[in-house]
Amino acid sequence: MLDAATTAGSTTGSTGGAMGGSMGGWGVGRVENTASPVLAETIRTWCGNPEARITVKPVIDVAAHVHHGAYEIDGRISEPVALRDHTCVFPWCTKPARKLKPGEHAADCDHNVPYAQGGATCTCQIAALCRKHHRLKTHGRWRYLILTPGSYLWTSPHGYHYLRDHTGTTDVSHDRQRRRHPRRHPPPAA
Ligand SMILES: [Zn+2]
Numbered sequence: 001m002l003d004a005a006t007t008a009g010s011t012t013g014s015t016g017g018a019m020g021g022s023m024g025g026w027g028v029g030r031v032e033n034t035a036s037p038v039l040a041e042t043i044r045t046w047c048g049n050p051e052a053r054i055t056v057k058p059v060i061d062v063a064a065h066v067h068h069g070a071y072e073i074d075g076r077i078s079e080p081v082a083l084r085d086h087t088c089v090f091p092w093c094t095k096p097a098r099k100l101k102p103g104e105h106a107a108d109c110d111h112n113v114p115y116a117q118g119g120a121t122c123t124c125q126i127a128a129l130c131r132k133h134h135r136l137k138t139h140g141r142w143r144y145l146i147l148t149p150g151s152y153l154w155t156s157p158h159g160y161h162y163l164r165d166h167t168g169t170t171d172v173s174h175d176r177q178r179r180r181h182p183r184r185h186p187p188p189a190a
């Protein structure tokens with residue numbers, strides 16, 4: 001799938017369009033399957049191909065708060081969450097946030113603060129987690145803080161910290177902590 005940010009007024013389509021920024025006659029889109037950038041010019045060429053199947057969807061503001069007064073999460077929340085997070089937000093996990101290929105599963109939508117504990121069903125406090133890492137968060141001692149929607153500070157069971165945002169994952173643990181448990185610092189499960 002392709003997220004295309006294009007010049008206003010152009011007819012370039014996108015499937016699940018997340019705007020990548022304002023463009024002045026040229027731009028860059030992102031191919032969701034490969035997470036690789038592609039020039040708007042290339043997208044125009046694809047769209048001009050009579051063989052191409054183009055689905056145009058309305059642009060979603062991934063920064064907007066989408067609330068829902070119940071535990072259940074529908075596409076109005078899962079779609080902007082997937083477009084914002086792209087993958088499971090566990091450190092270094094690359095599982096796509098939504099189903100891209102047959103046989104794949106969409107990631108779960110995790111309430112950072114559980115609904116039963118007063119956590120709102122809102123895009124600002126929901127993150128994409130693959131099933132495995134959702135379990136790890138629910139039953140393990142890994143936890144995360146949402147710094148801003150889409151930016152997550154994880155704390156491992158041994159107190160190591162990982163920042164996961166749109167640029168990827170950064171180990172932001174203190175060296176002091178690293179020395180204290182030099183051999184008990186497992187790489188996060190893939
Ligand atoms: Zn909110």
Ligand SMILES: [Zn+2]
Nearest residue numbers: 088093130133
């Ligand atoms: Zn994961």
